[in-house]
Amino acid sequence: MVKALYEGRLAVDIAGLKMQTPVTTGSGTFGFGLEFRDFLDLEKVGAVTVKGTSLLPAAGNKGQRAIETPSGMLNCIGLENPGSEYFLEHTLPELRKYDVPVIVNIYGHSPEEYGEVAKKLDVDGVDAVEINISCPNVKEGGIVFGTCPEAAAEVVRAVKANTSKMVITKLSPNVTDIVTMAKAVEEAGTDAISMINTLLGTVIDIDRQKPVLGNITGGLSGPAVRPVAVRLVYQVAQAVNVPIIGMGGIMNARDAIEFMLAGASAVSVGTVNFIQPDIAETIAHGMLEYLDKHNVQSINDIVGLALPNGRASMPYLNK
Amino acid sequence: MVKALYEGRLAVDIAGLKMQTPVTTGSGTFGFGLEFRDFLDLEKVGAVTVKGTSLLPAAGNKGQRAIETPSGMLNCIGLENPGSEYFLEHTLPELRKYDVPVIVNIYGHSPEEYGEVAKKLDVDGVDAVEINISCPNVKEGGIVFGTCPEAAAEVVRAVKANTSKMVITKLSPNVTDIVTMAKAVEEAGTDAISMINTLLGTVIDIDRQKPVLGNITGGLSGPAVRPVAVRLVYQVAQAVNVPIIGMGGIMNARDAIEFMLAGASAVSVGTVNFIQPDIAETIAHGMLEYLDKHNVQSINDIVGLALPNGRASMPYLNK
Amino acid sequence: MPKTIATAKVVGQKVLNSTIKILEVYAPEIANQALPGQFVNVQVCKNTAPLLRRPFGVAGVNKEAGTFTIIYRIIGEATHILADVCSGDELSIVGPLGKGFDMTAEKPLLVGGGLGLAPLKFLAEGFGAGKTDILMGGRTKEEVCWTCIYDELSDKVFVTTDDGSDGTKGTVMALLPELLASGVYDCVYVCGPVPMMKAVANACLEANVKCQVSLEKYMACGLGACLSCACGGIGKRLKVCTDGPVFWAEEVVEW
Amino acid sequence: MPKTIATAKVVGQKVLNSTIKILEVYAPEIANQALPGQFVNVQVCKNTAPLLRRPFGVAGVNKEAGTFTIIYRIIGEATHILADVCSGDELSIVGPLGKGFDMTAEKPLLVGGGLGLAPLKFLAEGFGAGKTDILMGGRTKEEVCWTCIYDELSDKVFVTTDDGSDGTKGTVMALLPELLASGVYDCVYVCGPVPMMKAVANACLEANVKCQVSLEKYMACGLGACLSCACGGIGKRLKVCTDGPVFWAEEVVEW
Secondary structure, three states: OOOOHHHHOOOEEEOOEEEOOOEEEOOOOOOOOHHHOOOOOHHHOOEEEEEEEOOOOEOOOOOOOEEEEOOEEEEOOOOOEOHHHHHHHHHHHHHOOOOOOEEEEEOOOOHHHHHHHHHHOOOOOOOEEEEEOOOEEOOOOOEEHHHOHHHHHHHHHHHHOOOOOEEEEEOOOOOOOHHHHHHHHHHOOOOEEEEOOOEEEOOEEOOOOEEOOOOOOEEEEOHHHHHHHHHHHHHHHOOOOOOEEEEOOOOOHHHHHHHHHOOOOEEEEOOHHHHOOOHHHHHHHHHHHHHHHOOOOOHHHHOOOOOOOHHHHOHHHHO | OOOOHHHHOOOEEEOOEEEOOOEEEOOOOOOOOHHHOOOOOHHHOOEEEEEEEOOOOEOOOOOOOEEEEOOEEEEOOOOOEOHHHHHHHHHHHHHOOOOOOEEEEEOOOOHHHHHHHHHHOOOOOOOEEEEEOOOEEOOOOOEEHHHOHHHHHHHHHHHHOOOOOEEEEEOOOOOOOHHHHHHHHHHOOOOEEEEOOOEEEOOEEOOOOEEOOOOOOEEEEOHHHHHHHHHHHHHHHOOOOOOEEEEOOOOOHHHHHHHHHOOOOEEEEOOHHHHOOOHHHHHHHHHHHHHHHOOOOOHHHHOOOOOOOHHHHOHHHHO | OOOEEEEEEEEEEEEOOOOEEEEEEEOHHHHOOOOOOOEEEEEOOOOOOOOOOEEEEEEEEEOOOOEEEEEEEOOOHHHHHHHOOOOOOEEEEEEEEOEOOOOOOOOEEEEEEHHHHHHHHHHHHHHOOOOOEEEEEEOOOHHHOOHHHHHHHOOOEEEEEOOOOOOEEOOHHHOHHHHHHOOOOOEEEEEOOHHHHHHHHHHHHHHOOEEEEEOOOOOOOOOOOOOOOEEEEOOOEEEOOOOOEEEEHHHEEEO | OOOEEEEEEEEEEEEOOOOEEEEEEEOHHHHOOOOOOOEEEEEOOOOOOOOOOEEEEEEEEEOOOOEEEEEEEOOOHHHHHHHOOOOOOEEEEEEEEOEOOOOOOOOEEEEEOHHHHHHHHHHHHHHOOOOOEEEEEEOOOHHHOOHHHHHHHOOOEEEEEOOOOOOEEOOHHHOHHHHHHOOOOOEEEEEOOHHHHHHHHHHHHHHOOEEEEEOOOOOOOOOOOOOOOEEEEOOOEEEOOOOOEEEEHHHEEEO
16 A cells, blocks of 8 residues: 555554454445445445355345344344355455455355355455354254354364465354354464354334244344453453454444453444444544553554453463 | 232233232342332232342452443342341341242352252242352352253252242353253253343443453343343243243333243343332333233233244243 | 435424424535435434434425425334434434436326325425325325325325225225326326335236335345345345335335 | 432523533422432433433432432533433432431531532531531642532632642642641541542541541442442441441441
């Protein structure tokens, strides 16, 4: 890039992925990035994470797909997407016009399928792939990859074997022991961890006496889940040797900084994109104010400060 | 009781515990009930569930013990309580002046200790005990009883062996598979299940760069968690043969009815007691309005209506 | 025509009936661009509950004054807050959003019910006073109190109510067939409850009259990102927020 | 003296300085019962965020009018909402809560800083105009603008500021020892930041002058149920909300 944004004070390097700010976008909450061009400068976003992409097009779920809940929302889009073919032909060329890293969130229904998508997307213009392991494993009768360490590890290995790109694995919070999950995917070779995916929830329409969502359950996101997300990042940061991209209910710079103090090396904004479509760019300004207020030069220097022994608590920072 | 409240339309029988309304109070959110006498008629509450009681007095955690979060709150009181001795001598006699069922929430740090508290509280005036299994198992190096089916079952057996009272087991939501937990405690003999306990979370003070809570993490409660709680009740109701007392973010009659449609036979109001101290009584009126609107005689008739096959989905209703 | 996040200043609110209010805000960047059929996404408060913006069809613009209006029913948490905003208050509003109505009709017939009559008002103004006829249906007289608005705007105003308390007894389908048979109208624009829109669309198909429908589906972003409002089109998926909310009736396969 | 949930009607708000406002509400059931040192728990909005009520010390009552006042700093989500309430608005307020100050002192010295000066105002009024002396400390002149209130209420008004912009330079401890040594005061009432209260309590202990402290701890219910605000007493646990907020200094072991 011609010139570093913000004198490079917000620049981070996530397992080789160079971002001008620590802020990327939650998969499925920022479309393909292009939808937000009216509101922000895509080149001032740390990285654009595009929506979950599968080998073939997917129509998603029928019925109502979203509902607001107290300080949050449930969604059951069902990973609707035009498929990897369409993405490579129509979307990626558009995105390549912008000087911003592109992370493609991918999913499949078997480790093999994950591998195929990863191979298909191993092309110029794609800077990293993020594995969505919160999907039912069709072969294993629909149990979710993200709740079983072995299954998750198998998916990560399948993806790593089929791509030259940096690989991020997105963890599900719907588990008893997230640290075991994190170590399993680290062991399997993931280059970074993003967390958290949504919490499973439902809302019932008491007049119709039926669940509101067509899929019955949906994923809970938004500020309601932030305390849970920060706690999980706080735990995992003390256990793994890979960087963490923290997410879950970030609404502003304060919240983003909270995740970084808890051990996240970068953050992702999700639901807030629906409310403040320019947030992925503007949040950077609040981060700079914070650095100035605390006399810190680089955003990297605040990562993990709130851990029991501060940054010494993070294996990743002490390799 | 001289006369049934509300012509008995809200009366429920939870494994032998007869309640005049389906509304009880979340342990730790209603003190010993006596604190709320200025605001409501204790005899118009379905049952009073008193705060977590241990064999000996407990001082609880140091530092800040609560913090508000978006549509919720975190607490790390640390189960401070005056102990079973004090409860029996000073509190219970006061409570016995009221014609209302009393449920005592109990906890220990080993199955034996749970058993001892249960035995101590196996007295007149106590109508049921609720087991808090979300406590660290000291013998097992602090892993939480509530996240391990065998450990939870052991606690339930220890309590059942030491009491003649109806036994409720309160499930933790911080598990991968709540159905397995529910079946384990059912197998071990619990008479009813209450759910959910709080979700583990934390908040970081970005200026002090430290967790806000003295205990670092706390339990998340309030409307923020309601979609998760309803989803878990919805799942467990389809799997067990015992009644469920649903709780988690109930703020009003609509929310209480939502839990019952999802399969709860009774409900518990928690955090809302801090905001509307009369809610445990007043919520009944909203329930009656709902019954009238839908031409239903008894609140029991709406339990489970939102399940996939309606009430037929509940083993408990089809024994 | 770029979408913007406007800090709109509330000009004032009027009451249409016991549950419906008309809100006028000053936001030239939106007022100057909005077309009939488009909508805006309003943030009713800065706290996290209610969290999401709420979408409202633009009910009219005053380009000279730089203002536009939305018409809403006070029904939930968000609209109760909205009902309390006063002249001078600021609201964050994203817009204009979506695609508007086709404006090429020679003699348009508008058909609407409920809040669907709000975007149709802007459409009637777009065609010009007296250019459109309107057929409105409601359950009761109170629900069709919109006549006070359309008497000024439209040429002929046809009314139906389920209980017969105003106009013809029945739904809009009690009058639509003969209106279509008259051969006067070359395009029908319908916005209202889904059953009404489906019935009208089918009637137009049979009568071989063009028909545009304005769909409403629960949406989180209004920008084509969240896919909450997706529906099925011919051989492709449609987004109500960006491909619509206005569609030619035949475009929509799965409503 | 029963606690009640009052639907209080806002009488009006006054500005004390750039960040502090005085809110007066009509709620006779609370105004007629509240004693100096007690507090109320205010619900600032009906939505779920902010969720909990916010506790504020009662700053004064007008029994004839049935009103009372609270004084607050506009600092967070809740107080920003509170700052916008207008005359006529309704607020749900629970109170009166907690135990108040001992009123038996012959010659009381009030010591306070920050918002701690709010409950002390009610205490000064309780003792009667001119009956109390007050020593207030702040960082700057702006923080001790409360003199305008206490000049009317108290006899002698002593002021200290960290930066010397008003009164004596330093903290209240710059003046307290000699005031205690004067032997004029038989009881000191302190409400302010914890370091100030600890220092004052210790000085009183040394000077053998009785001292009451009014503690502030994060609380969720204010009713003695949640135990968020528990602290350590002599051989027992104390609840700031029901055993306090006012304690004799020696009662509190772990602040």
